[in-house]
Amino acid sequence: MTNPTNLSGGAKSASGASASVLSYFRWAFIITILGLALGAWLGWQTTGTAGGTATIFFICCVLAVLEISLSFDNAIVNANKLKTMTPKWQRRFLTWGIIIAVFGMRIVFPLMIVVIAAKIGPWQALVMAASQPDEYARIMHDAHLPIAAFGGTFLMMVGLSFFFDHEKEVHWVRWLESHMARYASIRGVEVAVVLLMILGFSQLHDGAAAQVFVNSAIWGLLTFLLVEVLGGLLDRVQQDTLSTAAKGGIGAFLYLEVLDASFSFDGVIGAFALTQNLFVIAIGLGIGAMYVRSMTIMLVEKGTLSEYRFLEHGAFYAITALAVVMYVQTLFHIPEVITGLAGALLIGIALWSSIRWNRRHGHTHGAE
Template sequence: MLRQFTGSLVFTIIALVAALAYGWFDTHSIAATASFAWIVVVLAVLEISLSFDNAVVNAAVLADMDEVWQRRFLTWGMVIAVFGMRIVFPLAIVALAAGLGPIDALTLSLTQPARYEAIVSGAHIPIAGFGGAFLLLVGLDFFLDSAKTVHWVGWIERALAALAPIRALAIAIVLATLMLVSLALPHATALVFVEAGLGGIIAHVAVEAIGTLLEAQEAARRAAGAMVRSGLGGFVYLNVLDSSFSFDGVIGAFALSNNMVIIALGLSVGAMFVRSITLLLVRHGTLSEYRYLEHGAFWAIIALGAIMLASARIAVPETVTGLVGAVLIGLSLLASRRAG
């Protein structure tokens, strides 16, 4: 089991050494340098707590993919998760919001961290709308399935499964939620929020469409006797899902530091451990052993999506977000053990 975490532990040591070197070069103060390393550790813990449910969902999807695409997600996918979402994504937000080029955005993050933080925080409304809508759809789609026979929260999950034949019900629920939240926002802000939410819905539909198309092609090839080894649809889906899970961690990181280098190091360490947890769940068949764990993760996704949407109007501490997910997964774990 420890072997699954070897890469993450090595990466953590490298990140801490980099944080110490950067801190000393930037401040020439032992206390400030030590605080940089400590913030990296805290950010990593924050990322793991916010993304544990992501690891469970990743494992559930990966379990149905062949080993080739599993390895591709756990390697190439990590490059996208670490480099793309923890470094490029915040820079892209600043570049778009401030009308800057990518180099100027990078320079701003390193030379004017306070202004950089303000710009990223100012983009919270569209991020909340897009990410919240996408995650809410992901969670609802899991439970709106008439073929489901295993239920954790019995009466609710059975009711959702019974409603599954109603076409586009999940989209209708998300649209209604977007409308309700927007009514509590100023007109200009509400418009941005709804537009971003619609973007999240479109992104989810597009990813599902790609997956369906690829599955149809695989089925046709399989019927013709061809060897099918593709998991591209699942690969695309998991990377978009990973990106949505990263929104709150990236924004929440600014509560601890406005230094882009330290934020990137801390969140990247957390992302590496989430990858290791995913690998552990897949390799040891934990999801089949704990029958309700996947249910807990998807309830956590619904909770996270709802919190992200609500955060457009109400400030929700990242600790609360992480705690909700941890509690739901913990309860599902306990229920699984009792069920045997």
């Protein structure tokens, strides 16, 4: 584990007490104030009325809460991967990574969807977002099927890869997880499960929609496999190059970026149910992304994943559930609030189970 000052820059006190929870969210609070102020200014500029300004301000707040609720599991998975990375790559992910997450996925990604779907240039897409928000939202909505199929497949592979692990010894839902761990020795079992799900859901679509679903889902599967292979190759090269063999460098960074993108699909598309203004969406979801970063740092530095043994399990159950929801959303709409609450509920139950286990076995907070 890296030194606590490596991530947030805040040293621990001489007594060894860990930093307070609020200190981890200092930058998130600052960005929240700046973002909401920018949202209020944008509301005044676009509507010119106090009511319109208040509406835009409220939408920014709701989008931030939506992003946070959808990203509890994202923060836990990030923390689980970060603890295996070198301090240098941890810092890079928490600086470059958050820039890519906020500006890349919350601004560039929606623009590129419109660029590809409407076959126009990036500047024309940006102009459309500003001057024709209804048309922009329509194009984004029409692109929901391939995005949900791609992102759902990638997240399904992430979730199943955690459970289909023959080295996994800690089980939360023992009757299920023990069997999955036992069958993990069968090569490609999680891929087979995902392919069966793809074939099953494709039967529920008609004609061209079924073909789009299958093609997009296969690309999601290939992307996961390619990221795994490329990450392993890059990390092996890094280990061979460095005098001190480092685990979890550029390969892990790449994995986390693609993972964050997959988590963002649902939030970005769902945001258009509240507003068609790309800039309001970027502000609201960007604020939420900062809280994900803060939660990630706190989980790594405070060792929360090791203190609550089932918390990680809850996150991967939430990821798997989100993947299924994204598949189902290709058939009919499921409110994003329900999606976020379901993930938070699974993580909350896992946390409660972890606390009960600690009490039953005499583990105290902070003990390994």
